[in-house]
Amino acid sequence: MNKQLKNILFLDIETVSQTFDYQKVDERLKKQWARKASFLKREEGVSDEDLYIERAGIFAEFGQIIVIGMAFFHMEGDELQLRTKAIKGDNEKELLEEFKGILSKMNSDLLLCAHNGKEFDFPYLSRRMLVNGIPLPDVLNLSGKKPWEVNHLDTMDMWKFGDWKHYTSLDLLAAIFGIESSKSDMDGSMVNAVYHEENGLDKIADYCIQDVIVTAQLYAKLRSVELGEFKILS
Numbered sequence: 659m660n661k662q663l664k665n666i667l668f669l670d671i672e673t674v675s676q677t678f679d680y681q682k683v684d685e686r687l688k689k690q691w692a693r694k695a696s697f698l699k700r701e702e703g704v705s706d707e708d709l710y711i712e713r714a715g716i717f718a719e720f721g722q723i724i725v726i727g728m729a730f731f732h733m734e735g736d737e738l739q740l741r742t743k744a745i746k747g748d749n750e751k752e753l754l755e756e757f758k759g760i761l762s763k764m765n766s767d768l769l770l771c772a773h774n775g776k777e778f779d780f781p782y783l784s785r786r787m788l789v790n791g792i793p794l795p796d797v798l799n800l801s802g803k804k805p806w807e808v809n810h811l812d813t814m815d816m817w818k819f820g821d822w823k824h825y826t827s828l829d830l831l832a833a834i835f836g837i838e839s840s841k842s843d844m845d846g847s848m849v850n851a852v853y854h855e856e857n858g859l860d861k862i863a864d865y866c867i868q869d870v871i872v873t874a875q876l877y878a879k880l881r882s883v884e885l886g887e888f889k890i891l892s
Contacts, residue, residue, distance in 0.1 A: 659738060662881045663731040666769045666811065667761075668874040671779050672725040672846075672866045675714035678854035680707040691720060715850050716778075718785035722750045724853060726757050726783075727866035729874050731888075738888040740874055744863040751790040758787070761795045768797055771811035773828040773873050780810055813873055816880045832872050835879045839872060867892070 677683060683691065688706075691714065695706045698713065714720040729742040745760075747753045761768070772779040784798045797809055817826055832839040844852070844865045852858035871890060878885050 659731060659733045660881075660883045662883055663878065665765050665767050666730060666771050666877070667764065668729045668771045668870050668877065669775075669779060670727045670772055670866050670869045670873060671723050671782060672727075672849050672862050673715045673718075673721045673723050673782065674850045674853045675711060676720060676722050678711060678850070680710050683710070687720065694720075711850065718782045718789070721782075723753060723782070723786055724748070724750070724859060725863045725866045726753065727863070727870040728760070729867075729870045731874070738885065740871065740888055740890045742867050742870060742890060742892050744867050746859050746863045748859070750786060751792070754783070754787050754790055754792055757783075758792060758795050761797060766796075767809070769809045769811055770797055771813065771873065771877055773831075773869075773876070774812065774814045774825070776810055776812045776815055811877070813876050813880060816877075828869060828872060828876070831876055835876060837872055837875045837879070 680688075691710055692706050694717065695709045698709060700709055704712075710720070715722075725744055725746040727742070727744045729740050732739045732741050743760075745753055745756050770780065780798060784794055784800075787794055787798070800808055813828070813831070814826055817831060818824075829839050829845075831837075844861065849862055849865075852862055875885065
Protein backbone atom coordinates (compact mmCIF):
# COMPACT_ATOMS: atom_id res chain seq x y z
CA MET A 659 0.00 0.00 0.00
CA ASN A 660 1.24 3.47 -0.85
CA LYS A 661 2.74 5.07 2.26
CA GLN A 662 0.64 8.22 1.68
CA LEU A 663 -2.47 6.20 2.54
CA LYS A 664 -1.21 4.77 5.83
CA ASN A 665 -2.46 5.79 9.26
CA ILE A 666 -5.24 7.99 7.89
CA LEU A 667 -8.76 7.81 9.28
CA PHE A 668 -11.14 9.41 6.80
CA LEU A 669 -14.28 10.70 8.44
CA ASP A 670 -17.47 12.65 8.00
CA ILE A 671 -20.09 13.71 10.53
CA GLU A 672 -23.81 14.32 10.16
CA THR A 673 -25.38 16.91 12.42
CA VAL A 674 -28.90 18.10 13.19
CA SER A 675 -30.64 20.70 15.32
CA GLN A 676 -31.07 19.60 18.92
CA THR A 677 -34.84 19.71 18.48
CA PHE A 678 -37.27 20.11 15.59
CA ASP A 679 -39.66 22.03 17.82
CA TYR A 680 -38.38 25.56 18.38
CA GLN A 681 -40.70 25.99 21.35
CA LYS A 682 -38.68 23.36 23.20
CA VAL A 683 -35.46 25.34 22.92
CA ASP A 684 -34.26 26.68 26.26
CA GLU A 685 -35.23 30.35 26.62
CA ARG A 686 -31.65 31.36 27.32
CA LEU A 687 -30.51 29.62 24.13
CA LYS A 688 -33.37 31.19 22.17
CA LYS A 689 -31.97 34.61 22.99
CA GLN A 690 -28.53 33.48 21.86
CA TRP A 691 -29.98 32.00 18.66
CA ALA A 692 -31.79 35.28 17.90
CA ARG A 693 -28.44 37.04 18.21
CA LYS A 694 -26.75 34.48 15.96
CA ALA A 695 -29.60 34.55 13.44
CA SER A 696 -29.35 38.33 13.12
CA PHE A 697 -26.02 37.84 11.35
CA LEU A 698 -27.23 35.09 9.00
CA LYS A 699 -28.51 35.71 5.50
CA ARG A 700 -32.14 34.84 5.02
CA GLU A 701 -34.94 35.39 2.57
CA GLU A 702 -37.59 37.98 3.38
CA GLY A 703 -40.21 36.66 5.79
CA VAL A 704 -38.05 33.87 7.22
CA SER A 705 -38.35 33.90 11.01
CA ASP A 706 -35.75 32.99 13.62
CA GLU A 707 -37.74 29.79 14.19
CA ASP A 708 -37.64 28.86 10.50
CA LEU A 709 -33.94 29.61 10.40
CA TYR A 710 -33.35 27.46 13.47
CA ILE A 711 -34.94 24.41 11.81
CA GLU A 712 -33.00 25.08 8.62
CA ARG A 713 -29.54 25.94 9.93
CA ALA A 714 -29.08 25.33 13.66
CA GLY A 715 -27.58 21.90 13.02
CA ILE A 716 -24.45 23.34 11.43
CA PHE A 717 -23.52 25.23 14.60
CA ALA A 718 -22.05 23.16 17.44
CA GLU A 719 -23.67 25.43 20.03
CA PHE A 720 -27.17 24.59 18.78
CA GLY A 721 -26.73 21.24 17.03
CA GLN A 722 -25.73 17.68 17.78
CA ILE A 723 -23.89 14.84 16.06
CA ILE A 724 -25.97 11.81 15.09
CA VAL A 725 -23.57 9.92 12.78
CA ILE A 726 -19.80 9.60 12.46
CA GLY A 727 -18.67 7.80 9.33
CA MET A 728 -15.13 6.44 9.11
CA ALA A 729 -12.90 4.63 6.61
CA PHE A 730 -9.27 3.59 6.32
CA PHE A 731 -7.15 1.80 3.73
CA HIS A 732 -5.80 -1.64 4.62
CA MET A 733 -3.86 -4.32 2.79
CA GLU A 734 -5.17 -7.87 3.10
CA GLY A 735 -2.52 -9.91 1.37
CA ASP A 736 -2.24 -8.38 -2.10
CA GLU A 737 -5.70 -6.84 -1.95
CA LEU A 738 -6.25 -3.16 -1.13
CA GLN A 739 -9.31 -2.66 1.03
CA LEU A 740 -11.18 0.39 2.21
CA ARG A 741 -12.77 -0.59 5.50
CA THR A 742 -15.73 1.49 6.59
CA LYS A 743 -17.72 1.92 9.78
CA ALA A 744 -20.57 4.20 10.83
CA ILE A 745 -21.47 4.82 14.43
CA LYS A 746 -24.87 6.38 14.88
CA GLY A 747 -27.34 7.12 17.62
CA ASP A 748 -29.73 9.51 19.29
CA ASN A 749 -27.55 9.75 22.42
CA GLU A 750 -24.74 12.07 21.39
CA LYS A 751 -22.60 11.48 24.47
CA GLU A 752 -22.58 7.72 23.97
CA LEU A 753 -21.79 8.23 20.28
CA LEU A 754 -18.83 10.48 21.04
CA GLU A 755 -17.52 8.18 23.76
CA GLU A 756 -17.60 5.28 21.31
CA PHE A 757 -15.73 7.38 18.75
CA LYS A 758 -13.10 8.34 21.31
CA GLY A 759 -12.70 4.67 22.20
CA ILE A 760 -12.03 3.86 18.55
CA LEU A 761 -9.41 6.60 18.32
CA SER A 762 -7.68 5.29 21.46
CA LYS A 763 -7.06 1.94 19.77
CA MET A 764 -5.33 3.46 16.74
CA ASN A 765 -1.69 4.42 16.22
CA SER A 766 -0.34 7.48 17.98
CA ASP A 767 0.66 8.96 14.60
CA LEU A 768 -2.92 8.76 13.35
CA LEU A 769 -4.04 11.41 10.85
CA LEU A 770 -7.65 12.53 10.51
CA CYS A 771 -8.91 13.52 7.06
CA ALA A 772 -12.24 15.09 6.11
CA HIS A 773 -13.56 17.41 3.43
CA ASN A 774 -13.76 20.87 4.98
CA GLY A 775 -12.69 19.11 8.17
CA LYS A 776 -10.62 21.99 9.51
CA GLU A 777 -13.59 24.35 9.31
CA PHE A 778 -16.36 21.95 10.28
CA ASP A 779 -15.86 18.30 11.29
CA PHE A 780 -12.83 18.59 13.59
CA PRO A 781 -13.93 21.69 15.55
CA TYR A 782 -17.53 20.43 15.71
CA LEU A 783 -16.41 17.09 17.16
CA SER A 784 -14.17 18.86 19.67
CA ARG A 785 -16.83 21.32 20.78
CA ARG A 786 -19.52 18.68 21.20
CA MET A 787 -17.14 16.47 23.19
CA LEU A 788 -16.45 19.30 25.60
CA VAL A 789 -20.16 20.15 25.89
CA ASN A 790 -20.78 16.51 26.79
CA GLY A 791 -18.00 16.51 29.39
CA ILE A 792 -15.65 14.27 27.38
CA PRO A 793 -11.91 15.09 27.55
CA LEU A 794 -10.49 15.57 24.06
CA PRO A 795 -8.38 12.78 22.57
CA ASP A 796 -4.89 13.90 21.62
CA VAL A 797 -5.58 13.92 17.88
CA LEU A 798 -8.31 16.54 18.39
CA ASN A 799 -6.66 18.52 21.18
CA LEU A 800 -4.88 21.45 19.53
CA SER A 801 -3.91 23.23 22.74
CA GLY A 802 -0.22 24.12 22.74
CA LYS A 803 0.46 22.42 19.40
CA LYS A 804 2.40 24.06 16.62
CA PRO A 805 0.74 24.00 13.18
CA TRP A 806 2.98 21.18 11.94
CA GLU A 807 2.09 19.09 14.98
CA VAL A 808 -1.63 19.04 14.14
CA ASN A 809 -2.51 15.70 12.51
CA HIS A 810 -5.43 17.00 10.45
CA LEU A 811 -5.83 16.68 6.69
CA ASP A 812 -8.51 18.46 4.70
CA THR A 813 -9.24 17.64 1.06
CA MET A 814 -10.88 21.01 0.49
CA ASP A 815 -7.85 22.75 1.96
CA MET A 816 -5.61 20.66 -0.32
CA TRP A 817 -7.63 21.73 -3.37
CA LYS A 818 -7.42 25.44 -2.49
CA PHE A 819 -3.61 25.62 -2.89
CA GLY A 820 -3.62 28.71 -0.67
CA ASP A 821 -6.66 30.31 -2.37
CA TRP A 822 -9.15 31.14 0.40
CA LYS A 823 -11.84 32.81 -1.71
CA HIS A 824 -14.09 29.89 -2.52
CA TYR A 825 -15.74 26.88 -0.93
CA THR A 826 -15.53 23.82 -3.20
CA SER A 827 -18.02 21.05 -2.48
CA LEU A 828 -17.11 17.39 -2.25
CA ASP A 829 -19.72 16.70 -4.92
CA LEU A 830 -18.07 19.09 -7.38
CA LEU A 831 -14.61 17.63 -6.84
CA ALA A 832 -16.01 14.11 -7.19
CA ALA A 833 -17.50 15.14 -10.52
CA ILE A 834 -14.34 16.63 -11.98
CA PHE A 835 -12.21 13.68 -10.85
CA GLY A 836 -14.69 11.09 -12.08
CA ILE A 837 -15.49 9.70 -8.63
CA GLU A 838 -18.97 8.28 -8.14
CA SER A 839 -20.86 10.71 -5.94
CA SER A 840 -22.97 10.04 -2.88
CA LYS A 841 -25.52 12.73 -3.74
CA SER A 842 -27.91 10.68 -5.90
CA ASP A 843 -30.89 10.46 -3.54
CA MET A 844 -29.96 12.72 -0.64
CA ASP A 845 -27.90 15.77 0.19
CA GLY A 846 -26.80 17.53 3.33
CA SER A 847 -29.72 19.95 3.32
CA MET A 848 -32.11 17.03 3.84
CA VAL A 849 -30.44 15.49 6.89
CA ASN A 850 -32.27 17.51 9.55
CA ALA A 851 -35.73 16.71 8.18
CA VAL A 852 -34.91 13.07 7.46
CA TYR A 853 -33.79 12.62 11.06
CA HIS A 854 -36.48 14.56 12.89
CA GLU A 855 -39.48 13.88 10.63
CA GLU A 856 -38.72 10.46 9.13
CA ASN A 857 -36.66 8.86 11.90
CA GLY A 858 -34.22 8.09 9.11
CA LEU A 859 -31.02 7.50 11.06
CA ASP A 860 -30.05 4.44 9.01
CA LYS A 861 -30.53 6.34 5.74
CA ILE A 862 -28.38 9.19 7.02
CA ALA A 863 -25.64 6.76 8.13
CA ASP A 864 -25.56 5.18 4.65
CA TYR A 865 -25.30 8.63 3.08
CA CYS A 866 -22.51 9.56 5.49
CA ILE A 867 -20.47 6.47 4.65
CA GLN A 868 -20.76 7.21 0.94
CA ASP A 869 -19.31 10.67 1.59
CA VAL A 870 -16.40 9.13 3.48
CA ILE A 871 -15.71 6.72 0.62
CA VAL A 872 -15.68 9.64 -1.82
CA THR A 873 -13.36 11.62 0.47
CA ALA A 874 -10.88 8.74 0.65
CA GLN A 875 -10.80 8.45 -3.14
CA LEU A 876 -10.49 12.20 -3.55
CA TYR A 877 -7.54 12.27 -1.16
CA ALA A 878 -5.80 9.64 -3.30
CA LYS A 879 -6.44 11.74 -6.42
CA LEU A 880 -5.03 14.85 -4.77
CA ARG A 881 -1.92 12.92 -3.73
CA SER A 882 -1.59 11.41 -7.24
CA VAL A 883 -1.92 7.93 -5.78
CA GLU A 884 -3.29 5.37 -8.23
CA LEU A 885 -5.66 3.17 -6.26
CA GLY A 886 -6.46 0.67 -8.99
CA GLU A 887 -8.91 -2.00 -7.90
CA PHE A 888 -9.88 -1.98 -4.26
CA LYS A 889 -12.62 -3.57 -2.18
CA ILE A 890 -14.94 -1.63 0.08
CA LEU A 891 -15.77 -3.46 3.30
CA SER A 892 -18.09 -2.51 6.15
